[in-house]
Amino acid sequence: MDGDFGPVEELADVLGGAVGASRAATDAGWIEHSAQVGQTGKTVSPQLYISAGISGAIQQKAGMQTAKVIVAVNKDADAPVFEIADFGIVGDVFSVLPQATEEIRKRRS
Numbered sequence: 001m002d003g004d005f006g007p008v009e010e011l012a013d014v015l016g017g018a019v020g021a022s023r024a025a026t027d028a029g030w031i032e033h034s035a036q037v038g039q040t041g042k043t044v045s046p047q048l049y050i051s052a053g054i055s056g057a058i059q060q061k062a063g064m065q066t067a068k069v070i071v072a073v074n075k076d077a078d079a080p081v082f083e084i085a086d087f088g089i090v091g092d093v094f095s096v097l098p099q100a101t102e103e104i105r106k107r108r109s
């Protein structure tokens, strides 16, 4: 997310979800350490986990692979996260996430 969690927060907001992060993001100081999901962070098992701009390293998967539905957005079609995703979108998070937020908002109103 290059330090800009705005699009993630807006999507979480419209879905009534919570924001987590990879260790790369917490180590970079983009978000607090308590938000880290993974082997050395929190284990989560939500109905829906949206992985946005996260490679899907084994240590990240350890904390989220039991989510009921996994949606991955990554600009690299070969990112490991696509191996466990139920739905995958190859694209830029800064384009895909705002479109998803907008569409969900429209359908809810």
Ligand SMILES: Cc1cc2nc3c(=O)[nH]c(=O)nc-3n(C[C@H](O)[C@H](O)[C@H](O)COP(=O)(O)OP(=O)(O)OC[C@H]3O[C@@H](n4cnc5c(N)ncnc54)[C@H](O)[C@@H]3O)c2cc1C
Pocket: 001, 021, 022, 023, 024, 025, 036, 037, 038, 039, 040, 041, 042, 052, 053, 054, 055, 056, 057, 058, 059, 060, 063, 073, 074, 075, 076, 079, 091, 092, 093, 094
């Ligand atoms: C002992 C140990 C414990 C660890 N514990 C954890 C842990 O608990 N949790 C954890 O997450 N990691 C953990 N790690 C680190 C883990 O190995 C990875 O380094 C880390 O998960 C990488 O985070 P990342 O995928 O966000 O970053 P990166 O590896 O930098 O990957 C970024 C990804 O985002 C994609 N991307 C970049 N920009 C965009 C864009 N604009 N649009 C779409 N896609 C984009 C890239 O294609 C890439 O796949 C641990 C490592 C070790 C050794």
